[in-house]
Amino acid sequence: MAKNTTSLTAKKGRVLNARRDTIDFRDRMYEPPLVEVPTFRDLKEYRTAKVPILDQGAEGACTGYGLATVVNYLLRTRKQKPSDVTVSADMLYRLARRYDEWPGENYDGSSARGAMKGWHKHGVCATATWTSAKKRLTAEVSDEAVHNPLGSYYRVNHKDLVAMHCAITETGILYATANVHEGWDMVTKNGIIPLKEQMLGGHAFSIVAYDDQGLWVQNSWGESWGMEGFARISYDDWLANGTDVWVARLGAPVHISAMASFAVQYSGLAPRSSALSNKELRPHIISLGNDGLLKTDGTFGNDNTDVQEIIGNCAGKKVVLYAHGGLVSEESAVQVLADFLPVFGAAGVHPISFIWHSDFWTTLVNIMKEALGMRRPEGFLDSAKDFMLDRLDDALEPIARTIGGKAQWDEMKENALGATTNKVGGARLVADRLMELVKKYPKTEIHLIGHSCGSVFHAPGTAARLVRGAHQELHPLGAGLHGGSVQNELSAAHRQERRHREICPVYHGRQDRAG
Structure with a gap:
């Protein structure tokens, strides 16, 4: 293997700064149900949802973009009132930095847990409403974001392939982070990520399908990457370098207009989403x-x-x-x-x-x-x-x-x-x-x-x-x-x-x- 110490950031203008979640015993763990798990989940089946391939460009905002892909899929496949809206990855990233494990915002990157917390607390608005990572959480943004709330969500044991297969079967998509290597910049046209030794940094993405060889991911580096934005990471690669996995469902939007409802809404009887x-x-x-x-x-x-x-x-x-x-x-x-x-x-x-x-x-x-x-x-x-x-x-x-x-x-x-x-x-x-x-x-x-x-x-x-x-x-x-x-x-x-x-x-x- 040729020696190459050039980082992916330098080669493609990408920033790899997703931080692995710190230990938190408050995380609710996903328990696989006794359901039949298909031997594979075809990528073609997933692509029928027509989830847009996002491109984060040179922004180190992969935690927001990876989670936005998850939300976009859940909205498009919802049984009642499906929506083709594209949610704001920049909003999710900004909130991830508010809720992750490090104080302030004078650092690079964010964590998957922080992004999940941000979605849980605030919901998420459309890209057209929040178009820049520098935008603020205004009343206008909040009013729209509560219509896309997070419902139930769980951490999945990233070393448990059975649990991951069950979670994909239940929801159709997972939110994940991993330490990526230079093989991610050498993806073949049929979407295979070769396992390489030179590590480059942390990255967030979505897992959308699987077969007996590995897990298919949807990335946020544009359609020119991999197989039109998709690639397969081998199980060996994932077990060695995967760091975090979350599974989620959309919540039901709730409209409460009376001021007297505040106390009830904020109480323990309130819906899970507190947005x-x-x-x-x-x-x-x-x-x-x-x-x-x-x-x-x-x-x-x-x-x-x-x-x-x-x-x-x-x-x-x-x-x-x-x-x-x-x-x-x-x-x-x-x-x-x-x-x-x-x-x-x-x-x-x-x-x-x-x-x-x-x-x-x-x-x-x-x-x-x-x-x-x-x-x-x-x-x-x-x-x-x-x-x-x-x-x-x-x-x-x-x-x-x-x-x-x-x-x-x-x-x-x-x-x-x-x-x-x-x-x-x-x-x-x-x-x-x-x-x-x-x-x-x-x-x-x-x-x-x-x-x-x-x-x-x-x-x-x-x-x-x-x-x-x-x-x-x-x-x-x-x-x-x-x-x-x-x-x-x-x-x-x-x-x-x-x-x-x-x-x-x-x-x-x-x-x-x-x-």
């Missing part, structure tokens, strides 16, 4: 992570542009900024918002809820992350430590015993204070944007509600910054403050801005000292 409820709640949520910074990943992740859009909807309204208490999970905090959103709406009030992730486990992981240098507070384990999995409980137990309640309280306070005292803190950013809005719309009213540790969240900066120029009130409910911290901040702000003579009443709840 609809998330779409309605997102304009009322500012998601914050460790140190009070904006949390750009996850279901309600947002960035500076998102915040600007959220605040832009507050012009001339009665705005309530609500900060929940300590030891409150994201799910619980969002459920509170869902419960009260109809009440606020009926009263002509526009609520914005700070979801600052103060629940026990998030706080504990933040402490461990800061102490041990772990990457993301969502259950991620460094792949170098995989051999420790069987001893994970023994390793965590002494750490958990060492980290007591005071450390939890201190960490929560640190995140609460960081949201306003940090120059790039999420609450400080919101307050600054609101002040700009108030200058244009003086009738805007701003009310701060802090429950328990939420009063710590508001006290150091939000109240002081908002006291300049708008009608405002602060309501600490069961406050986690003592010593007049809120009043001191407001008084100092008034002294600095004497030209503004508004009175800011403080409604006292129980002045309990938390901790």
